[in-house]
Amino acid sequence: MPFHSVLFDRDSDAADSGHEPDFFSDLHLDQIVASLTSGREDYRLAPFFHHALHSVESVRYRHHVLGDLERADVLSAVQAFAAGMARMREHLALVDKLHYDLQKQRWFLEAGGEYCRVVSAFSDALDALELESPGLRSLREFLTTYRASETFTALVTETQQGKDELAAIRYTVHIRGSRVRVSEYEDAPDVGEEVQAAFAKFRQDAARDYRVRFPNYADMNHVEAQILGLVARLFPQPFAHLADYCVRHRGYLDSTIARFDREVQFYLAYLEYIAPLKAAGLAFSYPRVSARSKDITATATFDLSLAAKLVDEHTPVVCNDLHLAGPERILVVSGPNNGGKTTFARTFGQLHYLASLGLPVPGTDTRLFLPDRVFTHFEREENIETLRGKFEDELYRIHAILQEATPASVLIMNESFGSTTLRDAVIVGTEVMKHIISLDALCVFVTFVDELASLSESTVSMMSTVVPDDPAVRTFKVVRKPADGLAYAAALAEKYGLTTEMLRQRISR
Numbered sequence: 442m443p444f445h446s447v448l449f450d451r452d453s454d455a456a457d458s459g460h461e462p463d464f465f466s467d468l469h470l471d472q473i474v475a476s477l478t479s480g481r482e483d484y485r486l487a488p489f490f491h492h493a494l495h496s497v498e499s500v501r502y503r504h505h506v507l508g509d510l511e512r513a514d515v516l517s518a519v520q521a522f523a524a525g526m527a528r529m530r531e532h533l534a535l536v537d538k539l540h541y542d543l544q545k546q547r548w549f550l551e552a553g554g555e556y557c558r559v560v561s562a563f564s565d566a567l568d569a570l571e572l573e574s575p576g577l578r579s580l581r582e583f584l585t586t587y588r589a590s591e592t593f594t595a596l597v598t599e600t601q602q603g604k605d606e607l608a609a610i611r612y613t614v615h616i617r618g619s620r621v622r623v624s625e626y627e628d629a630p631d632v633g634e635e636v637q638a639a640f641a642k643f644r645q646d647a648a649r650d651y652r653v654r655f656p657n658y659a660d661m662n663h664v665e666a667q668i669l670g671l672v673a674r675l676f677p678q679p680f681a682h683l684a685d686y687c688v689r690h691r692g693y694l695d696s697t698i699a700r701f702d703r704e705v706q707f708y709l710a711y712l713e714y715i716a717p718l719k720a721a722g723l724a725f726s727y728p729r730v731s732a733r734s735k736d737i738t739a740t741a742t743f744d745l746s747l748a749a750k751l752v753d754e755h756t757p758v759v760c761n762d763l764h765l766a767g768p769e770r771i772l773v774v775s776g777p778n779n780g781g782k783t784t785f786a787r788t789f790g791q792l793h794y795l796a797s798l799g800l801p802v803p804g805t806d807t808r809l810f811l812p813d814r815v816f817t818h819f820e821r822e823e824n825i826e827t828l829r830g831k832f833e834d835e836l837y838r839i840h841a842i843l844q845e846a847t848p849a850s851v852l853i854m855n856e857s858f859g860s861t862t863l864r865d866a867v868i869v870g871t872e873v874m875k876h877i878i879s880l881d882a883l884c885v886f887v888t889f890v891d892e893l894a895s896l897s898e899s900t901v902s903m904m905s906t907v908v909p910d911d912p913a914v915r916t917f918k919v920v921r922k923p924a925d926g927l928a929y930a931a932a933l934a935e936k937y938g939l940t941t942e943m944l945r946q947r948i949s950r
Contacts (some may be wrong), residue, residue: 442582442645443579443583444576444579444582445581446576446706446903447577447695447701447704447705447708448553448705449499450502450505451496451575456945459938460491462514462815463817464790464815464816464817467687467787467790467817467819467855468790468791468792468815468853469747469787470794470796473714474487474490474751476714476749477706481710483891484701484703489707490707490798492798493794493797493798493812493815494799494811495797495811495813496732496733496811497548497730497811498582499554499733500796500797501799502576502797502799503708503798503799503800504727504799505562505574505575506576506577506728507571507708507712507799507800507801508574508718509572509574509575509577510531510572510635510712510863514545514570515570515572516712517642518563518570518823519563519564519705519709521559521562521563521566521703522563522566523702523706523709524560525555525558525562525563525704526556526559529552529559531554532548532549532555533548533549534567535548535834538660538667539555539659539660540661540826540908541661541666543665543669543673543680544684545687546683546684546687547683549606550604550607550683550686550687553596553600553686553690553693554600554604554791556596556600556694557596557600558594558629560584560587560588560593561588562598563581564581564584564587564588566583567580567581572672580701583697583868584698588949593695596693596762599686600686600802601611601852603679603683603686606679606682606683607679607683609679610672610679611625611626612625612672612675612676612754613625613627614625614668614911615627621664621667622671623675623890625675625676656716657868660732662797671809702710705914708796711790712844713748713800715745715801715804717749717752717753718749721752721758722744723748723752723760723805724741724760724804725801725802725803725804725819725927726801726802726804726807727801727807728792728796728802729807729809729825730796730810730811731809731810731811732810732811732849733807734810735765735770735810735883736764736767737765737808737809737810737883738763738764738765738807739763739764739792739802739804739806739807740762740804740805740806740807741760741761741762741794741805742760742762742763742788742802742804742807743758743760743786743788743803744784744785744788744791744796745761745788745791745803746787747784748803759781759916760804761781761785761788761918761920763785763788765883765901767928769875769898769899769900769901770878771878771883771886771899771900771901772810772881772885772903772918773886773888773893773894773896773900773901773902774887774888774899774904774922775888775889775891775894775902775903775905776906776907776919777905777907777912779918780906780907780917781869781905781915781918781919782853782855782887782919783855783857784917785885785903785905785919786853786885786887787852787853788803789942790817790851790853790871790885791803792807792809793810793811793812793815793851794815796809796811797811803889810849810851810883812850812851812883813847813849813850814846814848814850814851815847815850815851815853816842816850816851816852816853817853818835818839818842818852818853819853819855819856820835820855825938826861833889834863835857839854841872841879846877846882848882850880850882850883851882851883851884852882852883852884852885853884853885854884854886854887854888855885856887856888857873858872858885863890864889866889867892867893867902870893871873871881871892871893871896874893874896874900878900880895881899884898894923895923895924901921902921902922902923902924903920903921903922904919904924905917905918905919907946909921
């Protein structure tokens with residue numbers, strides 16, 4: 442098929458999303474994207490990470506491309522192309538910054554030459570590779586056709602001619618006082634070797650080198666510019682050809698190649714981000730995605746944002762497993778505070794969103810649902826501008842979510858209704874849970890209300906665990922087990938400073 446994008450298998454999916462989704466900060470996806478795009482600002486990658494896919498075929502299209510890019514030979518070819526295109530853009534940036542037209546034109550010629558070299562080398566490299574992905578195979582076909590086009594062949598020929606003409610210019614600069622004159626170069630014998638040979642017999646020790654190196658600034662000073670102007674007057678034809686070249690090839694950069702150069706950075710950034718995590722022994726996999734089946738599973742999975750920080754600090758990462766099958770739709774997570782419940786909820790949301798971007802996800806044996814939207818309901822600070830109390834604001838936000846959510850949505854509810862009494866939390870939580878059950882949507886519900894864990898066959902109870910012999914020590918493992926009825930008691934104890942650890946600290950004083 443004709444190549445149009447390495448990210449999208451259909452034109453209808455290719456629109457950039459300029460807005461960060463509302464749930465990004467709750468799931469720490471904003472931190473992940475900030476790291477992914479750091480140093481790559483020129484490529485404007487953030488919109489690609491804001492744009493989820495809704496087609497299984499589109500997700501698989503990206504999986505195939507990434508499968509090729511994970512091979513060292515393919516990755517090396519793409520990285521060499523990207524580096525060459527970056528050098529070309531640096532040359533073009535100089536054209537905008539420099540002051541003298543003749544120098545601008547020479548750097549434009551240099552940019553054109555770099556472009557021709559990079560495109561040709563990349564095409565040759567792809568021709569020598571076994572590619573599996575439809576995206577890169579169609580790119581290879583495009584490059585073959587493009588290299589044979591009249592437009593590109595003319596650019597290659599005229600770029601080389603321009604370089605050859607300028608390289609053939611030889612001239613002499615005559616300086617007398619403040620006067621400078623330029624003339625054509627006349628061959629003269631180089632007496633340097635004769636002088637060195639004549640004085641060699643007087644050499645005793647290595648002499649100090651008093652030569653001064655001139656700084657190689659990109660921009661010329663006014664004297665250099667005047668000398669170049671004199672050279673152009675002395676050799677008008679090559680410089681006339683150069684000026685004509687710049688006019689006729691002003692738009693030499695092919696839009697399809699420019700698009701690939703930008704889009705492939707989406708993949709390179711993610712592979713670079715997860716490389717140290719994989720080196721630390723953490724697993725990633727290409728999830729089997731479905732827009733119909735809500736049977737999901739992930740083994741040894743983890744919060745990607747947290748893992749990146751822990752690996753950087755050389756701290757072990759705790760992994761967890763999750764799965765839903767049959768009528769199961771909602772993971773109700775309870776247990777002691779600071780035990781990993783929120784991290785587990787973020788992991789659930791990250792998994793589904795990263796899967797919808799067509800990227801490898803944390804964990805092994807992953808099978809995930811492809812959602813239409815992701816919704817999060819996390820605790821918020823009171824906002825005086827809304828004139829709503831904390832509990833009222835929670836109700837307002839959850840009402841808005843339930844109005845928009847569909848059976849194809851994924852919901853992450855974290856410590857909802859913690860600002861009210863247990864009785865009210867049970868009543869409101871039950872009604873919200875019933876609505877989610879009726880929607881048949883996938884959900885993680887982190888709560889201190891243990892009753893919600895056994896509300897129906899759709900709910901599955903999970904608990905964050907502690908060390909059996911020392912309940913104050915968290916394992917950060919979240920496992921399937923019935924709620925033990927202690928979640929609310931633990932929340933109260935922490936609220937009033939009566940946890941085991943807090944009491945130990947007081948006694949030790």
